[in-house]
Amino acid sequence: MFSATFPKEIQRLAQDFLDNYIFLAVGRVGSTSExxxxxxxxxxxxxxxxxxxxxxxxxxxxxxxxxxxxxxxxxxxxxxxxxxxxxxxxxxxxxxxxxxxxxxxxxxxxxxxxxxxxxxxxxxxxxxxxxxxxxxxxxxxxxxxxxxxxxxxxxxxxxxxxxxxxxxxxxxxxxxxxxxxxxxxxxxxxxxxxxxxxxxxxxxxxxxxxxxxxxxxxxxxxxxxxxxxxxxxxRFGGGFGSRDYRQADRNKGPHTAGPARPGGGFNSFGGAAPHFNHYGGYGGFSGSQGYNSYNTSGASGTDWWGGN
Missing domain, CATH: 3.40.50.300 (P-loop containing nucleotide triphosphate hydrolases)
Structure with a gap:
């Protein structure tokens, strides 16, 4: 199952059909690409x-x-x-x-x-x-x-x-x-x-x-x-499926709705987001002719799972 967003209802559907499944997140689930x-x-x-x-x-x-x-x-x-x-x-x-x-x-x-x-x-x-x-x-x-x-x-x-x-x-x-x-x-x-x-x-x-x-x-x-x-x-507190709903808060016990997978129930692949500069707007998507020029930088070092 693949999705840009993964609310709890869909995660529960996965548990209905899959046994001890892996929740794999790339970046922040429910967010958008830079x-x-x-x-x-x-x-x-x-x-x-x-x-x-x-x-x-x-x-x-x-x-x-x-x-x-x-x-x-x-x-x-x-x-x-x-x-x-x-x-x-x-x-x-x-x-x-x-x-x-x-x-x-x-x-x-x-x-x-x-x-x-x-x-x-x-x-x-x-x-x-x-x-x-x-x-x-x-x-x-x-x-x-x-x-x-x-x-x-x-x-x-x-x-x-x-x-x-x-x-x-x-x-x-x-x-x-x-x-x-x-x-x-x-x-x-x-x-x-x-x-x-x-x-x-x-x-x-x-x-x-x-x-x-x-x-x-x-x-x-x-x-x-x-x-x-x-x-x-x-947002990002679980409503979007930003974490495996089986995975309880780190300071609490396992979620009662389903068995916790050994090792945390999910894997996360990190890495910096692509960097791009001077991306144009409405005028042909290039340079300063467009509606605006944008400068965006790479991702921060935030721990999406609630850590430091």
């Missing part, structure tokens, strides 16, 4: 579509740009290829259809996928997306898990999910297999319930933390609001 540059921007509901158009225009994903690719080649500018795909997440199936129609009417090669589509329609949408024929895919949470397309360069959370676990799965569609990726999320008052978990995740991954987002998190902390993930569990 290969993914995360950008959080404040966008009101009424401005989301125009903001999305600005991002797609900056990336040169409109049909007019594609039609002029021969001229660009003559000027020494490489055309857009299937190696630069954009995945846009929305909250509802109706919203996915509406946003696809909106982008199509504005001249963007786009397709969509959601739970009401037949298997054939889903396969067709993924085929034209992978090939670069439609380099923009609008999707609901149905595409947040199990979708392994190596050239997704940009994930856009047009609608943020309601919990941080879903956010981790969504942005994990980019930055795969050692590649760099960009994840942009539109945040507004509707998303205050996940602000504290989001801030913790950004800090953990050494990402840029907007001052306004930090201020909202502080308000939530002192005001008692702002959510706390599933069932109010502290």
């Amino acid at each position: 290969n993914i540059t995360q950008k959080i921007v404040w966008v009101s509901e009424d401005d989301k579509r125009s903001f999305l158009l600005d991002i797609l225009n900056a990336a040169g994903l409109d049909r007019a740009t594609e039609a002029n690719k021969d001229d660009k080649m003559a000027m020494g500018v490489p055309p857009r290829r299937e190696e630069s795909l954009t995945l846009v997440f929305v909250e509802t199936k109706k919203g996915a259809d509406a946003l696809e129609e909106f982008l199509y009417r504005h001249g963007y090669p786009v397709t969509s996928i959601h739970g009401d589509r037949s298997q054939r329609e889903r396969e067709d949408a993924l085929r034209v997306f992978r090939s670069g024929q439609c380099p923009i895919l609008v999707a609901t949470a149905v595409a947040a898990r199990g979708l392994d397309i190596p050239h997704v360069k940009h994930v856009i959370n047009f609608d943020l999910p309601s919990d941080i676990e879903e956010y981790v799965h969504r942005i994990g569609r980019t930055g795969r297999m050692g590649n760099l990726g960009l994840a942009t999320s539109f945040f507004n008052d509707k998303n205050r319930n996940m602000v504290r978990d989001l801030v913790e995740l950004l800090q953990e991954a050494k990402q840029e933390l907007p001052k306004w987002l930090e201020a909202i998190a502080s308000e939530a902390r002192f005001g008692g609001g702002g959510g706390r993930g599933r069932a109010g569990a502290k």
Whole structure:
């Protein structure tokens, strides 16, 4: 069983079918790779579509740009290829259809996928997306898990999910297999319930933390609001599956829900995270032409299992 997040419910499922299994964690379970540059921007509901158009225009994903690719080649500018795909997440199936129609009417090669589509329609949408024929895919949470397309360069959370676990799965569609990726999320008052978990995740991954987002998190902390993930569990305290649930606190006895595996019940492979610099944003993902330039460094020496 493999997962970016491993809540206790899924661990219990493993125990139902496996005997004395090994819990193997690489890095921090439930966290994100530093290969993914995360950008959080404040966008009101009424401005989301125009903001999305600005991002797609900056990336040169409109049909007019594609039609002029021969001229660009003559000027020494490489055309857009299937190696630069954009995945846009929305909250509802109706919203996915509406946003696809909106982008199509504005001249963007786009397709969509959601739970009401037949298997054939889903396969067709993924085929034209992978090939670069439609380099923009609008999707609901149905595409947040199990979708392994190596050239997704940009994930856009047009609608943020309601919990941080879903956010981790969504942005994990980019930055795969050692590649760099960009994840942009539109945040507004509707998303205050996940602000504290989001801030913790950004800090953990050494990402840029907007001052306004930090201020909202502080308000939530002192005001008692702002959510706390599933069932109010502290992130990285076990709610995300950050440790083998059979493994009790080091100062306590074994967990009564299942036998503890000799040697601790899990193994952990460490090592420094990849280092990358000057990763561009919306302007073609390179250099200072983009929305911003980012500098990120390697992992800290933290013991993810609660030690020193």
